[in-house]
């Protein structure tokens with residue numbers, strides 16, 4: 001019995017060796033792929049030809065109207081948004097001053113380095129809804145879509161007293177550099193827009209903390225009448 005086993009073993013080993021060759025041996029033929037897994041997939045490779053597209057090229061041109069994001073191409077900076085047209089470096093500046101860092105030396109500063117008006121707040125609302133609402137929710141209550149589908153354990157509630165009492169510069173710093181599990185948005189959002197977002201957060205916090213005393217006499221009357 002054992003004799004047959006050895007005979008078959010030697011035959012099989014010899015067969016494998018004849019087919020596959022020694023380990024490390026150079027072969028002129030393409031390797032035999034018993035389990036090719038996902039080595040060969042129908043996919044587009046940017047610098048290769050492709051039969052998929054009519055023009056025979058794998059590389060695609062950017063969609064018409066695509067705006068490059070603040071980098072230096074051919075010696076000139078491109079603008080990120082209409083708001084930043086003509087501004088230095090497309091609005092991505094990084095000199096170590098309050099405007100760019102939210103810090104005054106070792107401490108966070110408070111106050112806005114730009115005039116806060118209706119246009120600025122509208123811009124902040126728009127940028128917040130694009131960049132932050134997915135996690136923090138449109139009201140800032142920390143209940144955005146990622147929270148609702150349960151993919152993130154804790155997203156900060158921006159209406160918290162802790163964040164309400166934070167200096168503006170500290171919130172700006174968080175947006176710029178991220179905090180714990182939150183990523184940095186400095187590379188994506190121009191400096192001016194980051195400040196506009198902070199202003200919008202202040203508006204959200206204020207709107208969630210309205211008091212009867214904030215109303216005008218007329219509004220108070222209207223409220224009283226409503227109650228009756």
Ligand code: HEC
Nearest residue numbers: 131132134135154155156171174175179180181182185197
């Ligand atoms: C991908 C999800 C996500 C997005 C998008 C996001 N955040 Fe956050 N953010 C978080 C999480 C998570 C935390 C809590 C981090 C922690 O554990 O301290 C947080 C915390 C914060 C805090 C509190 C920081 C502190 O000091 O405790 C602020 C302020 C904040 N985010 C502002 C923003 C603003 C403004 C934007 C948009 C520019 C934004 N976040 C976008 C997930 C996100």
